[in-house]
Amino acid sequence: MMLFGVTLLPYFTAITSSIFCVVLAVIVSYYWWVAPMVAYRRLIRSGFSGPAPRFPFGNLGDMTRKMSKKVEVVSKASSLISHDIHATVSPYYARWQRDHGKVFVYWLGTEPFLYVADPEFLRKMSSHVSGKSWGKPTLFKRDRDSMFGRGLNMVEGQEWAVHRHVVKPAFSPANLKGMTSTMVELTTKLTDRWHAMIKSGSNEIDTETDMLELSGEIIAKTGFGLANEKWREVSEKLKALQVTLYSSHFVGVPFWQFMTPKRIIMSRKLGKEIDRFFLNVIKDRKRKMADGHPHTDLLGLLLACSDGNKGLSVKILVDECKTFFFGGHDTTAVALSWTMLCLALYPKWQDELRNEVKEVIGENEIDYSMLKGLKKMNLVIKEVLRLYSSSPNAQRQTRQEITVDGQTIPKDTNVWIDIVSMHHDPSLWGDDVFEFKPERFIDDPLYGGCKHKMGYIPFGFGARMCVGRNLTEAEYKIALAVILPRFSFSVSPGYRHQPTTMLTLKPANGLPLIVHSL
Numbered sequence: 119m120m121l122f123g124v125t126l127l128p129y130f131t132a133i134t135s136s137i138f139c140v141v142l143a144v145i146v147s148y149y150w151w152v153a154p155m156v157a158y159r160r161l162i163r164s165g166f167s168g169p170a171p172r173f174p175f176g177n178l179g180d181m182t183r184k185m186s187k188k189v190e191v192v193s194k195a196s197s198l199i200s201h202d203i204h205a206t207v208s209p210y211y212a213r214w215q216r217d218h219g220k221v222f223v224y225w226l227g228t229e230p231f232l233y234v235a236d237p238e239f240l241r242k243m244s245s246h247v248s249g250k251s252w253g254k255p256t257l258f259k260r261d262r263d264s265m266f267g268r269g270l271n272m273v274e275g276q277e278w279a280v281h282r283h284v285v286k287p288a289f290s291p292a293n294l295k296g297m298t299s300t301m302v303e304l305t306t307k308l309t310d311r312w313h314a315m316i317k318s319g320s321n322e323i324d325t326e327t328d329m330l331e332l333s334g335e336i337i338a339k340t341g342f343g344l345a346n347e348k349w350r351e352v353s354e355k356l357k358a359l360q361v362t363l364y365s366s367h368f369v370g371v372p373f374w375q376f377m378t379p380k381r382i383i384m385s386r387k388l389g390k391e392i393d394r395f396f397l398n399v400i401k402d403r404k405r406k407m408a409d410g411h412p413h414t415d416l417l418g419l420l421l422a423c424s425d426g427n428k429g430l431s432v433k434i435l436v437d438e439c440k441t442f443f444f445g446g447h448d449t450t451a452v453a454l455s456w457t458m459l460c461l462a463l464y465p466k467w468q469d470e471l472r473n474e475v476k477e478v479i480g481e482n483e484i485d486y487s488m489l490k491g492l493k494k495m496n497l498v499i500k501e502v503l504r505l506y507s508s509s510p511n512a513q514r515q516t517r518q519e520i521t522v523d524g525q526t527i528p529k530d531t532n533v534w535i536d537i538v539s540m541h542h543d544p545s546l547w548g549d550d551v552f553e554f555k556p557e558r559f560i561d562d563p564l565y566g567g568c569k570h571k572m573g574y575i576p577f578g579f580g581a582r583m584c585v586g587r588n589l590t591e592a593e594y595k596i597a598l599a600v601i602l603p604r605f606s607f608s609v610s611p612g613y614r615h616q617p618t619t620m621l622t623l624k625p626a627n628g629l630p631l632i633v634h635s636l
């Protein structure tokens with residue numbers, strides 16, 4: 119392009135690039151600064167306070183700094199193990215609570231979150247919101263896409279209602295009854311291995327690893343009909359993905375993906391491999407179903423709903439498989455692991471449960487209908503899930519403006535509900551809050567004497583409450599009913615008590631126990 123003999127192309131290119139940069143800068147600053155700041159100011163004007171954020175890291179600096187100074191509750195003698203774990207698991211929340219109360223605003227990068235550890239506030243906030251009207255934080259949907267995609271725990275609105283309706287029957291008593299013999303068979307296989315190890319002179323067992331393996335195999339066989347050892351491969355990949363996703367301290371910071379490229383590449387790679395695995399599982403099952411194979415397990419139910427125009431797409435089927443495979447084994451495995459620890463710490467309860475199993479089941483084959491007779495075991499599950507909630511928090515995003523006692527929570531606000539904090543709050547549970555006391559659930563089976571009904575929520579709350587809780591109960595009781603009559607166990611001197619959050623609440627240093635055959 120020429121004007122008065124001068125070529126205009128370089129000017130034109132420079133002007134276009136400048137306009138492009140200005141527009142990009144406006145979009146970026148609007149998206150990452152102006153919009154979150156507007157939402158933040160509305161929360162502050164409504165009376166919420168919180169630690170001061172620093173652009174672009176928000177409060178991540180404090181969170182990672184305090185994380186590295188995390189108190190380590192180390193134990194050589196089991197009497198030194200403390201169940202007062204909130205300040206160990208989330209030291210920053212414990213500290214901010216002291217300064218700002220049980221409801222405050224903090225920032226993950228440029229995303230403000232409303233932190234809630236006050237059950238009355240939670241009740242008021244959620245009382246007029248249906249399951250369909252809750253969202254999930256966009257930040258996590260994006261970050262955890264390779265793990266959950268658009269699986270049940272991440273979707274919302276009508277899509278959530280459809281998914282939930284499809285998967286619910288998989289956890290019906292009739293289906294759980296059908297899974298019992300597989301659960302017994304797999305736990306017995308594990309105990310045979312323990313007997314062999316003990317015979318060969320090695321009686322220290324990493325219970326966490328074994329519980330993960332057990333519940334992985336159970337969900338693989340009962341939920342997806344995977345008859346071979348292939349599930350181990352996907353279980354390993356999901357574990358690696360979990361570690362990869364938790365390896366970044368920059369979640370929520372603009373362009374943070376570029377700060378941790380290895381993490382992004384690794385999580386995408388693992389995500390794709392897991393997708394491929396489940397795609398093959400789905401194809402295989404479709405072939406079998408065409409040959410008349412029954413389909414009452416989770417995968418069968420999902421596939422039965424995938425036919426026709428309104429059915430779940432193959433992509434969503436894969437996402438649900440990932441969601442349930444991960445959700446179905448990690449949570450139950452850690453619940454079983456913490457239970458083994460507590461029973462090792464309190465031999466009185468170990469004996470009581472062992473005697474109960476002998477009374478209720480005796481020499482008979484375990485049948486699903488017998489499980490409800492394990493009443494003391496019920497008390498123990500509840501107390502373990504109070505002290506060591508497998509799911510340490512729940513998250514929501516508001517899809518409508520909500521007002522609580524005159525304070526407005528704007529639409530699209532991220533909400534972080536700290537379950538561990540509420541389960542360890544002396545003002546809700548009394549002076550014995552840090553004691554392991556399953557008997558607190560005898561007179562009050564649902565809430566264990568908690569002063570507020572929303573103060574005990576190991577499986578979440580409202581219509582989005584955990585869909586797999588009956589499966590957990592069955593698996594948990596069957597595993598203990600097989601293990602307890604065969605073994606006694608105590609805490610290994612090598613155990614270092616350090617619960618930590620990695621999506622679920624895990625023992626950071628494994629869970630070695632000393633196991634003896636009975």
Ligand code: HEM
Nearest residue numbers: 271445446449450453508509512577578579582584586590
């Ligand atoms: C000890 C065991 C378990 C615990 C403590 C647990 C805890 C939770 C919690 C706290 C939530 C969030 C609820 C909310 O946002 O209000 C949840 C949701 C969920 N859980 Fe579990 N869970 C366990 C076992 C399982 C199992 C065995 C499965 C599947 C086989 C499962 C699948 C899910 C799914 C799919 C959701 C999302 C539900 C929805 O959004 O509608 N969970 N769970």
